[in-house]
Amino acid sequence: MSGTAYDWTALPHGMRAALGVPGIVMAASFIGFGALVRGLEVGLLAGVLSTPLIWALPGQVVFVNMYAEGAGLAAIGLGVTLTAVRLLPMVVLVISKVRVEGGSRLALYALSHFIAVTIWRVAEDGMDHEERPRRLPWLMGAGLALMASMIVMTCAGYVLAQVLTPLLAACLMFLTPSFFFISLFAGAKFTMDYVSIALGAVIGPVVYRFYPELDLIAAGLVGGTLAYVVTRIGRRKP
Amino acid sequence: MTDTIGLVGVILAAGWATTYVWRFVGVYIGQRMAPDSELLMWVRAVATALVSALVVRLLLVPPGMLGHTSLEARVVAMAAGVAGFYLFGRGIGAAVAVAAVSLFLVTWVFGA
Numbered sequence: 001m002s003g004t005a006y007d008w009t010a011l012p013h014g015m016r017a018a019l020g021v022p023g024i025v026m027a028a029s030f031i032g033f034g035a036l037v038r039g040l041e042v043g044l045l046a047g048v049l050s051t052p053l054i055w056a057l058p059g060q061v062v063f064v065n066m067y068a069e070g071a072g073l074a075a076i077g078l079g080v081t082l083t084a085v086r087l088l089p090m091v092v093l094v095i096s097k098v099r100v101e102g103g104s105r106l107a108l109y110a111l112s113h114f115i116a117v118t119i120w121r122v123a124e125d126g127m128d129h130e131e132r133p134r135r136l137p138w139l140m141g142a143g144l145a146l147m148a149s150m151i152v153m154t155c156a157g158y159v160l161a162q163v164l165t166p167l168l169a170a171c172l173m174f175l176t177p178s179f180f181f182i183s184l185f186a187g188a189k190f191t192m193d194y195v196s197i198a199l200g201a202v203i204g205p206v207v208y209r210f211y212p213e214l215d216l217i218a219a220g221l222v223g224g225t226l227a228y229v230v231t232r233i234g235r236r237k238p
Numbered sequence: 239m240t241d242t243i244g245l246v247g248v249i250l251a252a253g254w255a256t257t258y259v260w261r262f263v264g265v266y267i268g269q270r271m272a273p274d275s276e277l278l279m280w281v282r283a284v285a286t287a288l289v290s291a292l293v294v295r296l297l298l299v300p301p302g303m304l305g306h307t308s309l310e311a312r313v314v315a316m317a318a319g320v321a322g323f324y325l326f327g328r329g330i331g332a333a334v335a336v337a338a339v340s341l342f343l344v345t346w347v348f349g350a
Binding site for chain 2: 020021024025032035036039045046049050053054055056058059060061063067073074076077078080081084085086087088089090091092093094095096097099105108109112113115117120125164166167168169170171172173174175177178179180181182183184185186188190192193195196197198199200201203204205208215216217219220221222223224225227228
């Protein structure tokens with residue numbers, strides 16, 4: 001990663017920021033994931049490796065489930081890639097926020113590996129006060145800290161699987177959807193954002209009934225486009 | 239040892255590459271979009287609606303252990319979390335805790 005366009009002194013700041021609420025919430029999910037890996041009897045290694053390599057929980061859950069069933073390489077790949085399409089708009093948004101003129105492209109492609117829902121929310125909620133050259137290193141620090149921690153949490157969940165009561169495990173698993181949903185409200189700046197939340201929540205289940213694999217993409221495209229169009233008039237830039 | 243190498247190969251091919259391809263495309267597009275452009279506003283709406291739909295799916299079709307709670311309990315707990323966000327000075331951490339504790343209490347009192 002060459003060039004002086006980025007201010008890498010921001011990296012440890014990002015690490016510290018990530019290890020607050022997002023880290024705790026994510027830890028709960030990965031403990032849940034580790035427990036799932038134990039239950040599927042695919043071995044700890046498959047679960048642990050999927051954390052840094054896939055780094056998106058829905059894809060990881062699909063991976064270990066299909067791997068446990070003995071599905072073929074192509075089938076697993078298709079299942080995982082369908083869950084990963086949703087990362088595309090988040091990556092676009094994060095990249096447009098962190099890129100600087102003359103900055104290394106390699107750094108952008110490296111950063112993108114860390115981007116999933118949590119990092120997108122971390123970027124939306126906590127990065128705006130950082131100067132532009134500090135943003136990519138800041139977020140890279142956040143991603144590195146979270147990834148290292150979640151590898152440990154996957155193992156912890158694998159070990160804790162027999163200790164947790166079902167209700168306690170359910171409450172831990174509930175932290176992640178709660179964090180996703182509440183942070184959407186926290187990051188909402190325009191009427192459009194609230195309309196998007198409402199339309200996504202309504203359209204998703206309807207599509208799921210007929211095309212369970214496409215519900216998220218369809219809810220995003222249809223709900224998001226509708227929200228954008230109906231709030232277009234009268235919206236002013238902040 | 240060969241098993242381990244085989245497993246790494248499977249994860250790289252069927253897990254990492256199939257996920258990273260979308261991140262790669264995202265970087266390619268993101269580099270070419272002007273910040274504050276209307277196109278980016280639309281992308282923001284799409285991403286927001288998509289994550290909202292993801293949350294609702296997790297409520298309706300709960301994975302793993304989350305299925306040990308009732309739909310009513312999950313919906314009430316999520317609503318309590320959002321309400322908590324506005325009641326407790328817009329703190330995300332406190333609101334998330336309200337959601338999880340609500341799920342615990344509602345399930346404990348009314349049963350799964």
